[in-house]
Amino acid sequence: MRILLVEDEPELASALRTALKRHDMVCDHAASLLEAADYADAESYDAILLDRQLPDGDGLTLVPRLRARGNATPVMVLTARGDTADKVDGLDMGADDYLAKPFAFEELLARLRALLRRPAAIQAQVIRAGELVLDLGHREVSVRGEAMSLPRRELLVLEALMKRTGRMVQRASLMEAVFGLDDEIQSNALDTHVSRLRRKLADAACGVEINGVRGVGYLLREIA
């Protein structure tokens, strides 16, 4: 479980970190609103523990900003401001729980567990072709639910082709997708990978095949 802790008070922050660590959670720490926003955008967390009083503003303003970007990470607000009005504000801004300081660490943990029980549904981006399913997010290929392990380069070829299933992919464009710019590949390495991929697709009987178009490039096609 990955937690983002947003707390500017160093002592409390480090105490919480070690405590969370002891409970087998991986915890990143941000000490300001700005830092927190950066972290939250760059990484993906299972929950955010959020202090309100931060040097550069009210931590609570982070929540609507996240939600606006489609970030549904559960947020628990930890703050000394424990009036009913504050709590109502916090919750209505999109926080999922609101715990007033001082709090018992055991309660924080229990509430955190409760939050983590309800996972933010993540949308897997998948492309289908025939019986082939390519999960772009997890870089994984499967045929009829069965995982199929592919080497990196072959996976890149397949990805580039499946993104344009049934349509042509120029040879140069494939080269770029597979090798990028870094390598100076002069030989027929691409053909090699295509060939090997073809064989694996054929063995898997997944209902797709790769056609070469002389002088132009390749295309992946569903078999009739």
Next chain:
Amino acid sequence: MRILLVEDEPELASALRTALKRHDMVCDHAASLLEAADYADAESYDAILLDRQLPDGDGLTLVPRLRARGNATPVMVLTARGDTADKVDGLDMGADDYLAKPFAFEELLARLRALLRRPAAIQAQVIRAGELVLDLGHREVSVRGEAMSLPRRELLVLEALMKRTGRMVQRASLMEAVFGLDDEIQSNALDTHVSRLRRKLADAACGVEINGVRGVGYLLREIA
């Protein structure tokens, strides 16, 4: 929004009912555990407000019963028992929120709104793969009922892999799950943990193994 209110004290119950009604919520009322179970089974609610002290037992026992039947309705416990220990118990029994009486009605409402925003599904508390059982709540692993003690990092690896049993987990994603951002790990520390975990899984003969996919990541697979 349909709410099930479980509360045996007539005054409070009727006060809550009218208040909820005023906020456009449809509210059924049960005065006992038995009645509550019947309602919950027969109807479908968006949330349950649950008192603990009921004439025929502790209201909290309702929650595991619901969950066992696959009923994931969010539950908020309302009770005079507000010790930290009570709260922890309540939340760990599967309640989603825990509010000690007396409370401000506005806070109840705000918490209710927060509850209703959350995703409906609850994540399984235990994950199984082969003979392996991982209890996410208690953070412990067991094989055929036998507890198996794992160091923190290895447990994190196993957790990340078991959450996607049989499917790929990218190396980078594993890194994130096991180390936060804070650590600058440049070496093959991850490989080390995987290796050690592999050995323990093999020794335990638990019917699962970890496959590495060169250039991509790892996957945990049940042995045929």
Next chain:
DNA sequence: ACTGCTGGATTGCAGCTGCATTGCGAGAAT
């Protein structure tokens, strides 16, 4: 048709990358 040509397809091979494993020392936990 025949033949030479061209560009892709395939396959064996060798280098190399990236993973697996192990031992070790420092630091944390008890």
Next chain:
DNA sequence: ATTCTCGCAATGCAGCTGCAATCCAGCAGT
């Protein structure tokens, strides 16, 4: 103080990967 854990480095190894040699199919010109 002792034990456990963790990150690291060294070593070994398997598979990927690029290359080249070979093979094959389509094409054009005679």
